[in-house]
Amino acid sequence: MSDYVAPLKDMSFALKLAGMDEVAALPGYEEASEDLIAAVLEEAGKFAHGVLSPINWDGDRNGAVLENGVVRTAPGWINAYHQFAEGGWNGVPFDPEYGGQGLPWAVATAVNEMWQGANMAFGLCPLLNQGACELLSHYGSDDQKRTYLEKMVAGQWTGTMNLTEPGAGSDLSQVRTKAVKDGDVYRITGSKIFITYGDHDLTENIIHLVLARTPDAPPGVKGISLFIVPKMLVNADGSLGERNDARCVSLEHKLGIHASPTAVMAFGDSGGAIGYLVGEENRGIEYMFMMMNNARLNVGLQGVAISERAYQKALGYAKERVQGKPVGFKGDKTPAIIGHADVRRMLITMKALTEATRALAYYAMAQFDIAGRHAEAEVRAAAADRVALLTPVVKAWSTDVGVEVASLGVQVHGGLGFVEETGAAQYYRDARIAPIYEGTNGIQANDLVFRKVTRDKGAVAMGCIADMRATAASATGDLAPLGAALVTGIDALEAATKSLVDSDPVTVAAVAYPYLRLFGTVAGGWMMTKAAVAAQAALAAGEGDPEFARAKLATATFYATNILPMAGGHLAAVQAGAAPVLTMTDEQFGIDL
Numbered sequence: 001m002s003d004y005v006a007p008l009k010d011m012s013f014a015l016k017l018a019g020m021d022e023v024a025a026l027p028g029y030e031e032a033s034e035d036l037i038a039a040v041l042e043e044a045g046k047f048a049h050g051v052l053s054p055i056n057w058d059g060d061r062n063g064a065v066l067e068n069g070v071v072r073t074a075p076g077w078i079n080a081y082h083q084f085a086e087g088g089w090n091g092v093p094f095d096p097e098y099g100g101q102g103l104p105w106a107v108a109t110a111v112n113e114m115w116q117g118a119n120m121a122f123g124l125c126p127l128l129n130q131g132a133c134e135l136l137s138h139y140g141s142d143d144q145k146r147t148y149l150e151k152m153v154a155g156q157w158t159g160t161m162n163l164t165e166p167g168a169g170s171d172l173s174q175v176r177t178k179a180v181k182d183g184d185v186y187r188i189t190g191s192k193i194f195i196t197y198g199d200h201d202l203t204e205n206i207i208h209l210v211l212a213r214t215p216d217a218p219p220g221v222k223g224i225s226l227f228i229v230p231k232m233l234v235n236a237d238g239s240l241g242e243r244n245d246a247r248c249v250s251l252e253h254k255l256g257i258h259a260s261p262t263a264v265m266a267f268g269d270s271g272g273a274i275g276y277l278v279g280e281e282n283r284g285i286e287y288m289f290m291m292m293n294n295a296r297l298n299v300g301l302q303g304v305a306i307s308e309r310a311y312q313k314a315l316g317y318a319k320e321r322v323q324g325k326p327v328g329f330k331g332d333k334t335p336a337i338i339g340h341a342d343v344r345r346m347l348i349t350m351k352a353l354t355e356a357t358r359a360l361a362y363y364a365m366a367q368f369d370i371a372g373r374h375a376e377a378e379v380r381a382a383a384a385d386r387v388a389l390l391t392p393v394v395k396a397w398s399t400d401v402g403v404e405v406a407s408l409g410v411q412v413h414g415g416l417g418f419v420e421e422t423g424a425a426q427y428y429r430d431a432r433i434a435p436i437y438e439g440t441n442g443i444q445a446n447d448l449v450f451r452k453v454t455r456d457k458g459a460v461a462m463g464c465i466a467d468m469r470a471t472a473a474s475a476t477g478d479l480a481p482l483g484a485a486l487v488t489g490i491d492a493l494e495a496a497t498k499s500l501v502d503s504d505p506v507t508v509a510a511v512a513y514p515y516l517r518l519f520g521t522v523a524g525g526w527m528m529t530k531a532a533v534a535a536q537a538a539l540a541a542g543e544g545d546p547e548f549a550r551a552k553l554a555t556a557t558f559y560a561t562n563i564l565p566m567a568g569g570h571l572a573a574v575q576a577g578a579a580p581v582l583t584m585t586d587e588q589f590g591i592d593l
């Protein structure tokens, strides 16, 4: 079984490209020196390689199980989690006041990518806990922060996100879980499904963040409130009290991420789980959006991470497997399949897409840091707009790419990719959830076109397009063909954006997904062109690793010539409008009207 090796060089490069120098200059991030970041990444890489990666395959085979009402995690999980918490890894981006390391989110992003790449099923636990910590940091009362946040930042307790119900998946306005006031607390009753790490044996307490509706709440999303529902109640002195009335009643059997317990949760079977209101009643969705946006970017990062893992595995296999002489090969000893042009095509596609999605995800997180801390309000606002625009793109594009790259990984292995022993199949199965949870990619596309692009008549999108054009203009000399390819892609994105702004909502909804793919494809080209310009400059100045820079130029060129041109196809779909999508009538679909 191959081990995960953190791609530290590309991670550091992507951080720099994302504007790490600017991030490190933000108030509160003075400690984030280049040396410190390099040391953090190196240590995280060792942990991912040495502790998380070795238990990934066994985790897949054994999974988490529910035994006599107790969820037991896969072999090795408890030990790995304890090391993870003791290492302070959960607290990387959080305020030192609550025991965090106070490092930028951009740095935490690189670190988080390693957990997801080494072991996605394990990485989900800190992914959700970090989102819960972020939410409580912003909206928790002082008392709630004192009681829960410190222990969650330390990883001593973990947080969950309880949104989904049988009748409320994409449409959270249908949430029916009830919250009835009972003195200072609320009694929560209802059922939640698909709750990641809803129960486990890693920590002594689990802090559920639960969406529920009070009896007199208005209908729809405006009547949903947010509650803290701890698995174990917490006494005034911080010690653990009684078991709360919240239980995992079953675990789902899934296509992938077997070791991540996906729980059906019952709240209030014995009279009502005790819940504590976060903020004000009826503002739960607004608060939860902070956690969801954080999780969306991090789920996008899972797409990047699983692509990296699949690429490493496929590359290793392609260097060893011998099968047939490559066209044009003249030697005596048949080389490995990496000598075949088609295998190289698959590998460079995997590498280029991984690097492009990584660069975009890190860039979005650097903008997130700027939005939170820059001294000037105008800069903060512009960065916040950019993050909001890119969040659905990072989430949906990177996760779809994750599935495609993992699929190529299976293909490189031939028949052995389809059988379980090599591990390539696991990455493909694990990758498949990311386009579904945290808002399906269809919902992300809707978010992009309606809330992020057409609502302001394309203003924020056009600002991003202007930055893309500046990058294209900087690709001169040997890089001029890359700049020209990027301009073609940007022209397509601009034309599609204008056509969306001028379209009716039915058309916008029908072309939302091709528009999102177009955006991702061109944004990836933007990042790869930036990367090529930086690599060229480093080569010219004799700085850094010349082999790394040359490889970056090769992947950027491949992206410009083989991937970016797909923008034209996506534009065609957007410009075709709603009609082709709606061509099939209800009758033709066999819908009995």
Ligand SMILES: Cc1cc2nc3c(=O)[nH]c(=O)nc-3n(C[C@H](O)[C@H](O)[C@H](O)COP(=O)(O)OP(=O)(O)OC[C@H]3O[C@@H](n4cnc5c(N)ncnc54)[C@H](O)[C@@H]3O)c2cc1C
Binding pocket: 161, 162, 163, 164, 168, 169, 170, 171, 193, 194, 195, 196, 197, 254, 262, 433, 436, 437, 438, 439, 440, 441, 442, 443, 446
């Ligand atoms: C392994 C796993 C872990 C999960 N973890 C959590 C968790 O920790 N916490 C939690 O609360 N939830 C969790 N979920 C739930 C997850 O977020 C939902 O499954 C997801 O939001 C989709 O909801 P649904 O399954 O009901 O699908 P549906 O909403 O029924 O969607 C079905 C299809 O219809 C499409 N669709 C629906 N509405 C629209 C629309 N308005 N426009 C266009 N297309 C639409 C969707 O894109 C999708 O293709 C998890 C799910 C899984 C499988």
